[in-house]
Amino acid sequence: MEDTDWHIFLAVARQGSTLAASHSMHVSQSTVSRRITALEKALGLQLFDRSPAGYVLTPVGTEMVVRAEAIERAIAEALVSARQQRRDLAGRIRFTTFVTSGQSFIAAAVRDFRRAFPDITVEIVATEGRQELLKGEADVAMRVGAAPTETGLVIRRLLTDSWAVYCSADYAAAHGVPRTPEEFAQHSVLTVSDAFKDLPIVRWVEEVVPDSNIVMRHHDAPGLLSGLKEGIGVGLASDMMAEAAGMIRCFTPPVAFEAPIWLITTEKLRHEPRIRAFLDFLAGYVTQKKYRKADAGTQ
Secondary structure: OOHHHHHHHHHHHHHOOHHHHHHHHOOOHHHHHHHHHHHHHHHOOOOEEEEOOEEEEOHHHHHHHHHHHHHHHHHHHHHHHHHHHHHHOOEEEEEEEOHHHHHOOHHHHHHHHHHHOOOEEEEEEEOOOOOOHHHOOOOEEEEEOOOOOOOOEEEEEEEEEEEEEEEOHHHHHHHOOOOOHHHHOOOOEEEEOHHHOOOHHHHHHHHHOOHHHEEEEEOOHHHHHHHHHOOOOEEEEEHHHHHHOOOEEEEOOOOOOEEEEEEEEEOOOOOOHHHHHHHHHHHHHHHOOOOOOOOOOOO
């Protein structure tokens, strides 16, 4: 028994003959007759009395019409719902995030999201500045640091990102991988500018590494990550961003540095289907990543 058998059954019941049903369904009369016979055989029931005047429903057939029409209505309602969902899951999302995420994994995340929701366009604003969601400057934001406190925002904590010492594969091939603070101090080191000198982990780098081995200072995290990717030296980087960029984790510093990552939208937008789909997808994409905690040589 095939799904189309029920459609053919209803067409014959409504039209009163296989010929009229075949015309309404755009199939041959022989196909209609064959499928009705197959349906009766599969059910073990006679649905129609055949006569030269046409097909007349039996009492069992009349009862089956009621059930078949219920199935038909359910399918029609499901199709209407599906079309509505497709309309809702369309449009544009303006997504703002910090630059390092825009340079590392966000493009891949949006690529995979678009495969699931091809009618939604994502506009990415990667900036160290702040797009104001409550003013409509963006629909969704991913931010690092302290949780936002503005009334009217909906926040979701994705994960807590840690920092460690990283280097590129090219650097490791040329110079080896430092596995201790002592080895780290002997390598070419990249760090940040004095603007970050109050951070304990930055002070640790300054204390451990001779000034002569600090080959570059960056004013921001994106620049630092870029320098590491280019193989200029080794240095601190976010686990989340460095691993997305294919970096090698050298070792865990004795001074911890962690930062929470938040996914944010507004109360007004939180129930919009396209926004909800993006929030759920991105949260799943980020949290399913397995950020390594083992250092190089211990995996």
